[in-house]
Amino acid sequence: MHDAWMNRLSEYLDEELDPEEHKALEEHLGVCPECASILAELRQVRARGRDLEDAPPPASLWTRIEAGIVPRRTIPFPEGAIAPKRAAESGPGRDRRLSFSVPQLIAACLAVALVSGGAVFGLLRSSGPPLGPLARAPVSGVMDRPGAPRTAPAGEREAAPLVPAEPASSRAPAANTLSESPHEEAIAELRKALARERDRLDPATIRTLESNLAIIDLAIDQAKRALAADPANTYVKEHLADTMRRKVELLQRATMLASASSAEGSR
């Protein structure tokens, strides 16, 4: 029932045998109906594999991917800076369900928003005389479309900084002219991680998270506008970088808080 040639039939079919073996097997097929029959079936199997149709992916997949990508930056994030988070994504813990509670999210994200907004307020104040609405107007207008009204929430301008701004002289100089970029990359990575875990989050939690992230982004945008108004101001650059760094740190804390909450909830 089984001969040595039977195990070579696929190689024969795929023309993987050397010429001598190919010829010998061909002769064998002439006298062995069983091998000839199996060869015909293997040919059917191969043809079926080649002709498989590709089913379309779920329509929602692009939305998930789009949520995980952010506009590319010109300065790469330093290697290793986010390695622990990446390891966590691919490790066994990846399947752990995140259980952010809404109050936790609100507390963490609003704290970030306050810090970000406060830092902007602080840098605007410390870079010159106290700014009134008229004095702030050119800053807002730098990146706006002509004629577009500035609609920053009042809280962005009026919130007091939770962490007092350090004088520029006490810090290391900025590594490059876009010192906020590494933080933006880290924030993007955190957003990406959250996008990947979307299905594990409660819809109400997702809505709260997205809403608060939008508030935070507005605060960051305010800081960027300040930088756009005065690109050469090292102090402003460092304040922006600090603000973004605080956002990263607080988002990381929020993630840890969520993990702790998840572990607690599983007990």
Added chain:
Amino acid sequence: MSYSGGGVMTPSKDSEGTPSRSKDREDAALAARGDVRAFARLYSGHSARIFNLARRMTTSESAVDITQDIFLRAWEKLGTFRGEAAFGTWLHRLAVNVILARRAALRVEKVRFRENDGALDSFPAKAGSWDLSMDFERAIEVLPEGAKLVFVLYDVEGYQHEEIAGMLGISSGTSKAQLHRARMILRRHLTR
């Protein structure tokens, strides 16, 4: 699905110098500079193939997550795409790497690991139903792991044994043996 057959195969479905490949290269360059719409066009053109590759090499359940990971990884690595090969070829190879890495993780978790030639014995035989692609897809899904990988990469995706051996860290002879094993199992199911 393009396939040159006769053991001279290419995993790429892109024809050299075609408008499609040229457009892909343009979109890849735009996406590498942060153009999400260009990346969406690339996704639209290649997502079905990548999704089905992931589905066949892993499971239907995990294919969506893996496809998402593949495209996110592609977005991150677009800067390394030089346009020397077709974008589809570049993406497909990246996809295989991501899938194999994910499979390694799954194996650590001891999820769905099979090395049983009789796996199809528990699969409901449907004599004469091979015209239904879904049956064949399901039969592939329950193949022993090694045989399934080689079958999908060789017969479905068109890689050569030397390439498969390199990807899987096996010898070319092992790749050939696993392919024959897969076909023989599928043949048995076909004739039941």
